[in-house]
Amino acid sequence: MTEPHYLTRRTLLAAGAAAALPATVVHAQNAAWPSKGRTVRFIVPFVPGGTSDIVGRAVTHELTRILGTTVMVDNKAGGGGIPAMLETARAPADGYTLIQGHVGSLAVNPFIYNNPGYDVNKDFVPVTLFVKVPSLFVAHPSVPANNLQELVEYSKKNPTELNYASAGNASAGHLAMEYLKLTTGLKATHIPYRGTGPALNDLMAGRIQLFSAGTPALGTHIKKGTLRGIATGTKARLPSLPQMPTVAESGYPGFESVQWYGMLAPAGTPPDVVKRLQLACAAALKSPAVAERFAHEDAVPGGETPEQFAAFIASEQKRWKDIVAKAGIRAD
Incomplete structure (x- = not known):
């Protein structure tokens, strides 16, 4: 993945014109999913009101419109995100239970918890990166x-x-x-x-x-x-x-720290469902409502393929493993 750059409000809003095309592609794939009237549950491992919740709700609001079915945010806070990750890992791999991952749960927890009960790289399928937030x-x-x-x-x-x-x-x-x-x-x-x-x-x-x-x-x-x-x-x-x-x-050249958030599904979720989710998320991120909000907050939207998101997670794990060791970060 190329190094992110902070886009202008005009650039992001212009991208909204392209949102209809991914949405069309989304509807053309796997008509059996999601079933009409069945709710898609999107777990956010933090309480309402924080950045993760704000990001999750902005994207899922547009996903509801694009997918034609309710995508509901379910806040499951506590335990460094481990209970929420465990619940998702154990859920049926059918596209109806998803989770919002972030730098902590995906790139740091593997190095500060001896046995969280799940393997980030084996028990989940990356769908797409939502956004990078300063x-x-x-x-x-x-x-x-x-x-x-x-x-x-x-x-x-x-x-x-x-x-x-x-x-x-x-x-x-x-x-x-x-x-x-x-x-x-x-x-x-x-x-x-x-x-x-x-x-x-x-x-x-x-x-x-x-x-x-x-x-x-x-x-x-x-x-x-x-x-x-x-x-x-x-x-x-x-x-x-x-x-x-x-x-x-x-006075500290080279320092850089951004927050990032994305969607994951339980391992074994059908590839066509994962692809449809990724395309739907890409369309949501390009919608005028989300693009304008993220531009206002100097956030860089994602929407890339599952493979690109997986590669990004791997690069972040490599970076944070070193920082965790040097800083002595631990599960307090």
Whole structure:
């Protein structure tokens, strides 16, 4: 897969004109699936309100239209996503139970859990990548630091003063913060929550000092000034938040951290069903509603083939295996 680049709003909206063609192809394949009136269950392994939930609901809303049957989001939070992954792995491989995978569940869990009860690479079939979302690093306004360098210096002088929240163990925010700590020497203690919503509530109340999440969850708060934007994990500054420097330009060249989300099915799901799902997702991602939303949040849409998504997961596993070992990331 080629290196992602941040597309303009105009480019993404123009792509919406092509959405009808994949949808037509979708309807032409495997007319027996999905059965009329039968609901497709899409498991999201986090509570409502976070980036993963926002992404999942945006895509499934369009899938319902494209497939002509209800695609229902089922939030199954907790346990680092392991219970949700286990439930999906054990479900019938018929295309009616799917799951949203992300960097934690697919690229990190295999290296921090000794025996989660499933094999990411054998018990699931990659369908397609949904989106890559910029990682943002923010602080409560009470923290006496206006930028990343000041934050790192403050944390080293006060190594027990800063706590950072995450949506749970091996969540994208947990991984991004640990990667930042490894790179910069930042001192902060991890406090896992059961989702972005509860973590964000405590951050806003000042009970937690630091947090990392995607643009869908944090962009508005940064623009309003209710949270202080410290840095982005992207290679270049974001069009929606031009005032926020990147980690790389803050003195740590080469740093890059993005969140990503995609669809998987249980191993053994018929290839024609997997292909139809991939084409439907590609059409959903090109629809004006989804394209406009993702462009507004500086997110890079996917939609590639199952083979390309599988190759991307493999590359991420290789990268994060090294980071996990160096940072000592573990299941708290």
